[in-house]
């Protein structure tokens with residue numbers, strides 16, 4: 001009306017609505033408006049985030065800034081940028097002007113300045129500076145090796161290393177077993193795992209686990225459960241209603257079987273430190289106590305449907321990172337929720353439990369601090385219900 005003519009439709013003209021309001025006939029139609037504008041929550045667990053990201057140009061920028069903050073061990077800055085990226089991923093429209101950002105939580109002044117710069121110039125000078133920063137580039141390169149974290153990267157950077165080839169050929173450095181495997185299978189491990197490869201590993205995991213524990217439930221978790229087409233590894237959660245003693249033996253037996261067949265390029269079996277009555281952890285990002293195995297699997301191309309397409313001359317297999325987690329049957333819903341991710345979704349659902357519900361949630365349990373009881377759950381739906389949250393499907397957790 002202000003322009004005196006029809007104008008181009010932008011994000012700000014689009015309401016964020018719940019589809020069910022308009023889809024179901026409402027007997028109270030006269031009393032309530034037919035369309036309700038839903039305020040966007042500051043918590044990722046109250047937003048639906050599919051893989052349809054309309055704001056890549058912004059979220060890519062914020063993820064680079066977040067990663068740089070992580071390399072500098074600046075936690076506050078990391079959280080700020082990750083929350084900004086996360087909320088933008090949930091929007092059903094592309095931000096094209098600053099007006100579109102009104103009413104969106106998690107966008108502080110610093111974040112808004114960067115959005116504005118990207119709208120105006122198509123890029124952020126800060127992101128450009130980070131991408132050209134020697135420390136960022138080195139950390140990015142070093143941490144791309146399996147087994148190399150911030151501490152090792154810092155050490156190598158300080159020693160003046162800038163390339164992997166120099167590090168590998170240096171006679172004075174010593175490497176962990178994990179890092180040795182990381183260098184040995186580097187090319188395979190940095191090239192992403194496809195869904196076809198993940199499914200092929202899934203068949204082998206089921207075959208091996210069911211040989212020892214026929215009633216086991218085996219679920220592919222992580223990014224693939226959220227619908228991603230590629231991943232950096234394949235995650236599996238294993239549980240069974242049978243006895244705990246049988247369960248404990250399964251991962252060692254599977255490892256043993258695969259090792260005999262020459263299918264294990266690396267493995268690290270971590271024994272359970274789980275205690276049934278321990279309160280959930282206060283930390284938002286802590287590791288769980290289940291028995292698990294981080295491994296590198298030798299996947300023969302012939303096991304994969306579309307195996308021929310990426311087959312190299314001579315080499316008939318690909319090294320694939322696999323995580324296997326074994327959890328007690330009572331904890332399976334919590335373990336499934338925790339291992340499905342995304343990392344940001346997990347952080348936010350724990351933060352929501354703590355700050356909005358006075359509850360404590362982790363990969364093992366949910367504890368109500370007011371009632372001083374553990375809240376049991378047989379399914380993820382029940383956990384969301386305990387927290388008073390609408391259920392969010394796995395493919396809507398790509399926060």
Ligand code: CTP
Pocket residue numbers: 221222223224228230231232233234235286287288338339340341342343346363
């Ligand atoms: N996770 C966890 N404890 C660990 C490792 C991972 O609870 N020791 C959780 C992470 O928080 C994440 C999920 O398990 O939500 C999967 O972890 P990961 O494989 O690292 O990430 P994905 O989301 O699967 O992403 P990718 O496709 O890159 O593997």
Ligand code: MN
Pocket residue numbers: 222223224231232233234235
């Ligand atoms: Mn994963």
Ligand code: MN
Pocket residue numbers: 222233234235323
């Ligand atoms: Mn994993």
